Amino acid sequence: MYIQTILGPISPESLGVCACHEHLSIDLSRIKGDLDTALQDVSLVTEDLRSFKEYGGKSIIEVTNYGMGRDVSALLHISKSLNLHIVASTGCYKDPFIPEDKFHFTRDDFYKWMVDEITNGLDGTNVLPGVIGEIGSSYNTFEPIETELFYGAIEAAKETKLPLSTHTTLGTMAIEQINLFVKEGLSLDQVIIGHQDLNPNDAIVLDVLSSGAFVALDTIGKENYRKDADRLTSLLAFLEHGYEDQLLLSSDLTRNSHMRVNGGQGYDVVLRSFVPTLRHFGVTEEQIQKLLVTNPQKAFSIRKEVNSYAI
Ligand SMILES: [Zn+2]
Numbered sequence: 001m002y003i004q005t006i007l008g009p010i011s012p013e014s015l016g017v018c019a020c021h022e023h024l025s026i027d028l029s030r031i032k033g034d035l036d037t038a039l040q041d042v043s044l045v046t047e048d049l050r051s052f053k054e055y056g057g058k059s060i061i062e063v064t065n066y067g068m069g070r071d072v073s074a075l076l077h078i079s080k081s082l083n084l085h086i087v088a089s090t091g092c093y094k095d096p097f098i099p100e101d102k103f104h105f106t107r108d109d110f111y112k113w114m115v116d117e118i119t120n121g122l123d124g125t126n127v128l129p130g131v132i133g134e135i136g137s138s139y140n141t142f143e144p145i146e147t148e149l150f151y152g153a154i155e156a157a158k159e160t161k162l163p164l165s166t167h168t169t170l171g172t173m174a175i176e177q178i179n180l181f182v183k184e185g186l187s188l189d190q191v192i193i194g195h196q197d198l199n200p201n202d203a204i205v206l207d208v209l210s211s212g213a214f215v216a217l218d219t220i221g222k223e224n225y226r227k228d229a230d231r232l233t234s235l236l237a238f239l240e241h242g243y244e245d246q247l248l249l250s251s252d253l254t255r256n257s258h259m260r261v262n263g264g265q266g267y268d269v270v271l272r273s274f275v276p277t278l279r280h281f282g283v284t285e286e287q288i289q290k291l292l293v294t295n296p297q298k299a300f301s302i303r304k305e306v307n308s309y310a311i
Pocket residue numbers: 021022023063134252
């Protein structure tokens with residue numbers, strides 16, 4: 001059992017405090033038409049991450065995949081200069097962010113391409129991804145290309161044992177994603193359902209949790225989508241129902257304006273702001289340790305043998 005970082009495999013116990021869904025170099029401006037969504041300044045991101053480290057952050061799951069501006073050399077630079085574990089991703093995002101060269105891919109094409117990246121490395125490097133993600137569905141639907149993408153990702157996850165982390169648009173389609181994984185026989189302890197803090201319907205999220213999959217409350221601090229106070233109320237309800245072993249936290253920063261120097265929430269928002277609020281509302285240290293450390297350890301472990309750990 002190991003976690004595959006960009007610098008090599010590590011023991012799950014070495015992961016430490018983990019942000020389960022982040023972007024350290026991303027460019028969505030081709031589709032969004034907004035240069036704010038081209039977050040590619042390595043020194044800006046590195047500076048912002050220093051505070052994440054000061055608050056105890058040790059690792060980042062970086063879910064920027066092919067077509068989202070994935071930049072392996074930037075990740076390597078950040079990882080080495082901050083001594084931060086980074087897990088990189090294979091896969092594509094969702095319609096219309098899937099690049100032209102993959103737009104006619106079948107499920108088998110996606111499967112073969114992801115297994116090739118997982119086996120041989122990303123973008124011509126020998127850097128291996130440690131997660132298939134973020135694999136996305138659209139608002140209340142799977143677009144045809146997303147269906148192919150999901151089937152391909154499922155087969156790649158079954159074969160390689162890599163965890164599969166999803167994107168749900170504003171929290172929708174989580175149950176449909178779970179149903180697809182169950183139908184195709186993908187073990188749900190290998191699955192992280194994303195953006196469930198954007199689903200205001202706690203009953204649906206509780207259904208997702210009852211499936212056994214990990215659930216990411218991963219847009220903390222994006223108050224324009226949903227107030228953190230409401231995220232907190234939902235999280236307390238999930239804990240009340242006993243799901244403390246399946247919940248993960250993160251902030252999903254994607255914009256220059258999200259950096260603290262530009263007035264944004266910063267990569268430290270969960271540790272600086274949200275976790276102290278959890279304590280205030282009676283969440284125990286043991287539970288916080290699960291949300292930040294133990295659950296990511298389990299969620300991102302690859303259940304295979306590895307010859308030796310790099311670090
Ligand atoms: Zn994301």
